[in-house]
């Protein structure tokens with residue numbers, strides 16, 4: 560065992576950072592044995608230096624994160640501040656001053672992963688971010704390393720704990736949206752600005768990261784189709800139940816059947832109650848990976864929260880420290896396939912459309928004609944009416960998003976269609 564400790568700078572000591580520090584302290588002997596050298600917490604950068612932080616030596620606390628990463632004796636920087644700046648500059652400064660980096664920052668990795676990997680390579684250092692996607696669940700390393708010899712065709716799952724917590728509460732207890740969001744925030748699941756969660760920016764960032772690694776292709780945040788879950792209503796849940804489904808916010812990354820392009824999207828979707836994802840409760844996440852040789856793999860576990868996320872950070876810390884002792888670096892970015900990312904219009908799936916229509920003869924035929932004219936085949940229709948008005952629920956067979964979009968546009972123009980109450984994709988069948 561090497562006696563000279565590896566020095567770690569912790570940037571951020573909030574929900575995740577405080578747990579990273581706690582585990583580093585309480586498991587110090589085990590970590591040293593696993594790494595082959597002791598690991599020392601050399602500094603902790605925060606915004607509010609006077610805040611009481613249990614288990615943290617106040618002498619280590621600083622507000623000057625830049626000076627900390629420039630010290631020159633730091634082996635690994637753990638970035639758990641979040642957001643784009645100052646995190647990005649701190650990470651590139653850390654590489655330039657000889658440190659490897661572990662980060663949980665999906666927003667930054669999704670936006671600037673390529674440049675950060677390039678900076679890590681330039682300085683011969685590691686950039687690891689297992690905690691950036693799906694909290695405690697090992698997903699980045701299995702995709703990047705365990706499946707490096709296989710061909711991944713599809714990644715589908717629940718990758719945001721906060722929204723799963725809210726949707727689960729709305730479905731199972733009838734809780735209101737705001738009440739459930741407040742609880743998820745109090746439990747430390749939500750982002751600093753929970754808009755990132757509920758409008759699915761967080762899930763989109765994770766989808767971009769997953770698609771990039773799975774398909775060996777750069778997938779930018781802008782390439783990911785994104786729809787949040789703020790519009791999901793109790794009526795949608797009731798409608799889903801009637802179909803034997805529930806509603807989840809899904810991230811879906813797919814390789815086209817001809818292998819020549821990929822798509823990435825996040826949106827609420829109905830999934831059958833019999834599907835394993837339907838039973839993912841609270842802030843848990845679950846991700847299916849489908850690959851050519853392995854078939855279907857499922858990864859499941861806590862998707863958010865201080866301690867689960869710290870587990871993933873610590874796993875990276877051990878890996879990066881081992882690399883440092885061995886004078887090596889782990890796998891960097893792999894984007895050699897450079898596949899084009901197709902627009903959402905090319906995605907093919909099923910749809911659940913809820914329409915408010917006039918309850919009179921011929922309306923159903925009119926509606927069915929519009930679907931037929933756009934090449935969208937209807938699977939089932941359910942109608943309930945009262946006082947001259949009716950609610951029509953149409954479930955389609957598989958059709959392209961472009962065809963469905965054209966259908967809905969034409970439906971809105973019919974005099975007999977009072978409104979399109981909701982459109983939801985149906986997945987997992």
Ligand code: NDP
Nearest residue numbers: 571572573574575605606607639640641663664863864868
């Ligand atoms: P918190 O808001 O709880 O903590 C952020 C920390 O960063 C705080 O300690 C804060 O200081 C510090 N900080 C903020 N700005 C600065 C700055 N300019 N200089 C130095 N320190 C700064 O966030 P989380 O711990 O929840 O999240 C951290 C990262 O981990 C984010 O990227 C998030 O997306 C990611 N993540 C979070 C998960 C979760 O469940 N919470 C799960 C997976 C990933 P102070 O304490 O003084 O305010």
Ligand code: HSE
Nearest residue numbers: 719720721748750863
């Ligand atoms: N806010 C994120 C979530 C944290 O709820 O999933 C974990 O990445």
